[in-house]
Amino acid sequence: MLKDLPRYECLLEAAREFPDLDPTAAEAYLHLLRTADDVFAISDAQLAAHGISHGRFGVLMLLWRTSAPRTGDVPITQGPCGPRTPAELADAAGVTRATMTGLVDTLERDGFVVREPDPSDRRMLLVRLTRKGENFLARFLPIHFRYAREVMGALSEAERKTLVRLLGKVQQQTARHPLSRSAPVAKSA
Amino acid sequence: MLKDLPRYECLLEAAREFPDLDPTAAEAYLHLLRTADDVFAISDAQLAAHGISHGRFGVLMLLWRTSAPRTGDVPITQGPCGPRTPAELADAAGVTRATMTGLVDTLERDGFVVREPDPSDRRMLLVRLTRKGENFLARFLPIHFRYAREVMGALSEAERKTLVRLLGKVQQQTARHPLSRSAPVAKSA
DNA sequence: AGAAATTCGTTAGGAAGCTAACTTTCAGCT
């Protein structure tokens, strides 16, 4: 990611040579990527300070509340309140199953989750948050939420709404793109 | 990056348990990261289709116009119109010098840039775009600009301006953060 | 019932980023 964005005048100048270059579009495009990268980098640093990566944190979030509402040692099978198998987790997190194997590996090594065999299908596993994993989230989530509140504190409620609306439009546009992950081109039968 | 964002009602519900959780802040935060990731992923796929990575593309962009205005074989040393040494490139691209070594390695292997010794300081090198590198940019940049125009086509000119303004506020907020890359905490003397 | 196709989780190998340590070269002091 480029650290220093080209200034708007430079875009105007380059637009004379490239008819496809729309200065305001390029400006918005670059600002979007740059800002998100800044926000992301700080979050990443916070997570790293707590010894966890973004990928692993995402998995914990997906498992969150999967086991929390149960007080006793009731098996995981009750209540479909979140993804549980590695394949479901991979799909929800937007990574490959192979990557999820590695994420769950380290989470299990650190004691945040456990793998259990699925009683009904011996191909599958069930990933469950341990007490230690829950405790970690209970400790870390306030930090995370505080950060989100802090970074968005620059915006009023109305501005946040506007931002979400505009981002939603952009996101819809990406979903229409042929190279989009959410709308990959289906092969013709 | 999580593929499916939590719905707003879920945030409201979780906010009852976590006083630090500001629902509208979390919503804007998640949308920002998610949208930028979608936009980025498509751009990445476009670059990959042309056999180049985002990191390498960034380097080419930094070198762009460094050599273009010269018609003959005038040496690079004339005109300070862009970063040239690996260290400058690394700083401008926001990566480490070690990473820049790898990026320039592959760019040089593919014939897009060349390394030349700096005549005035034998520690340094000068990285220069080759004709092949220029040709690649001339071919690819229109695609890239078209994509930026397309993805931002969902927004009116006024909306783009608003988006840039709101993102600017968020970015300023991140710059103030202690873990920010742009404002790392200086050790007290 | 049994062959074929699919799905599961995993392994192996690659790309791109990082940090830490290194060599070479230069700049600043005495």
Add this chain to the structure above:
DNA sequence: AGCTGAAAGTTAGCTTCCTAACGAATTTCT
């Protein structure tokens, strides 16, 4: 002049992601 410190570029090793291929288990189709 000569030592010390800093900077340039590189290397080595780590992390996290990916794709491709695999064996085991299940489902589907005759």
